[in-house]
Amino acid sequence: MLNRRQFLTLSAMGGITFVAGQKNISFAEARKEEKMAYSAKDYSKLLGMEGFSETLLKNHFTLYQGYVTNTNKLVDNLAPMLKEGKMGAPEYAELKRRFGWEFNGMRLHELYFENLGGKGGIEKTGKLARKMAEDCGSYEEWEKDFKGAGAMRGIGWIVLYQDIQSGKLFNCWVNEHDVGHLAGCIPILIMDVFEHAFMIDYGLKRADYIAAFFKNIDWKAAEGRLK
Numbered sequence: 001m002l003n004r005r006q007f008l009t010l011s012a013m014g015g016i017t018f019v020a021g022q023k024n025i026s027f028a029e030a031r032k033e034e035k036m037a038y039s040a041k042d043y044s045k046l047l048g049m050e051g052f053s054e055t056l057l058k059n060h061f062t063l064y065q066g067y068v069t070n071t072n073k074l075v076d077n078l079a080p081m082l083k084e085g086k087m088g089a090p091e092y093a094e095l096k097r098r099f100g101w102e103f104n105g106m107r108l109h110e111l112y113f114e115n116l117g118g119k120g121g122i123e124k125t126g127k128l129a130r131k132m133a134e135d136c137g138s139y140e141e142w143e144k145d146f147k148g149a150g151a152m153r154g155i156g157w158i159v160l161y162q163d164i165q166s167g168k169l170f171n172c173w174v175n176e177h178d179v180g181h182l183a184g185c186i187p188i189l190i191m192d193v194f195e196h197a198f199m200i201d202y203g204l205k206r207a208d209y210i211a212a213f214f215k216n217i218d219w220k221a222a223e224g225r226l227k
């Protein structure tokens, strides 16, 4: 017996009508029934983090919740359009394009909040630090590159990726939420460099925010993502 999630995954892969009990259920109908596919996670344990005011963090949590809401809305709105055969409509195309932006806005915030809340620096003899040294020469060289990318002008994310094919690490700039991701690579450490992530506390002093971010990295969480 398939659970709902497995059913939706299989039907999405096949794009065909499945029989559930006595009733034929199309992919579009199944998705329509799948309300609130995603729920906002609670990151209130981060309140009180050094260098991050309560106002900034609460605003950031609210903004994140908006991405979750919009991801669900897009899932819900696209399903009936598919059922009604509106794939050629401009609205369908725009919602399809929008989906990656909202979904990544949701997921990147989750990865970001989940690699915060730590205390102390990286364990220099740990797996991640050793990998950084192997790929970048030293942890310090890796940090210089990550911080340098973070100081770039513009809004987006800095993502330390691991390419699972070569095992290599790359620090990447992701523009907004959707441009610059490395296909098939694993996000190891995420830093939000949208202005909302720091301006309430630091104004234009982005480097001070980056320093505060580094003081609060949960290195165990980041290392746990490494393959």
Ligand SMILES: [Fe+2]
Binding pocket: 060, 063, 109, 192, 194, 196, 197
């Ligand atoms: Fe953000």
